[in-house]
Amino acid sequence: MSEQITLYSNVASPYTHGVELALLEAKVNFKKFEVNLKDKPEWYTKVNPVGQVPAITYGGPDVPPDQPSPESVKLRESTILLEFIAERFPEARLLPQDLVLRAKARLFIDIAKTKLLPAWFGCFRKGEPVEAVFVALEQLQELLPPTGFVVGEWSIADAYISGILPRAEIVFENNLNQSGWTEGQGQEIMAVLRGPRFARLTQYTQDLTARPSFKATFDKPAMTDMYKRLFASRAAAQKQ
Template sequence: MNPPALTLVSHLLCPYVQRAAIALAEKNVPFERVVIDLANKPDWFVKLSPLGKVPLLRVPRPDGGGEAILFESNVICEYIEETQGGPRLHPQDPLQRAEHRAWMEFGSAILADLWGYETTRDVGVFEQKRQALAAKFERVEAALAGGPFFAGERFSLVDAVFAPVFRYFELFDTLHDSHVFDRTPKVNAWRLALRERSSVRNAVVPDYRKHLRAFLEKHEAHLLTLASGD
């Protein structure tokens, strides 16, 4: 059997890597996954990655002239959509497609707030990020229709972007009730539907939650203080 043509360079916890892994799985595209430690980046990775970040997608050039290195998760997802078979992950209508791309960017903005929410030791910063997350999810709530996914019955790249966001809360919800989703019943239903999707479940290693917990402990996150009741 020939090895997979595509190689996804990853990190255990990176939500942006998960986007690409989900898109590849939804398209039924075989790929090799190479996991690196971003705290100890291999020399070959430093040479390949212009920004020193994951994901990277290593793509053999069709003419046999080496390989292309794609970076930035949304770019990788768009390439997968445009070049691979399987179900479409973007709407065919140009306006709807543009709207979906805009919501993908909104998902990235939520991840920026999540970074501060999960890593900060500061009570004030934690509350600021909690409120920002709640407000953003209320904006998402207003955009959702009948479900179960972002655009209804069809899974899309917007779902691939938001699934890693919601995955964080599978651990966070066991530590502390943030009330982030108190006013978003449709978002709650959406994140539960995504959690059951095989492409979403398989986008991370089985012990992902253990690694995420260790990450919080390393940063002495305020979330863990709330969990301990201190």
């Protein structure tokens, strides 16, 4: 099968960002198509029947992204895509050969997916206690070695969380929420996250965002402006 890869993404999505980082770190040639999630093109269901991002087409002829070939394989779900990239391009070493370290990388992703994300969304969408976010972050922090990345070398575990932590910081730093936080509540949360309780996680986040692949794919001022507009539109919709 040919090596054609097209990533269907959305710049606001932390999940697509992680997949893009894995492709870049694997030094894979790929095309990227930005999907407007508020006005998805009808043809996109040929790529992902449920209409979500990220998704990729793999193999088949090299066609324009908006004309996906029936000969290409269509894959979706960020964690599945990360595993696929790691296994398809083993020379990139996005998963370690050691089985214990592989399990550790997968555990890290699982905690982020099943513990951190529900707590984060519950906090800024529903006003649920932020302590659940802190507990999930502590679980992730406990899996980190004293220095470096989750399993030593950068892996798909780091790709997955790289899309999440910087966006969470934007939400907290700018007090963006849908649940009526008091003035400065987000900044108070950030003060805890940058304090001694999360010293190792803070250094880890700095290491993640220092990667050339991350710098090439994350414009914090532009992302902040986008998130402010996104939350403002959601707030306006709630008042209607």
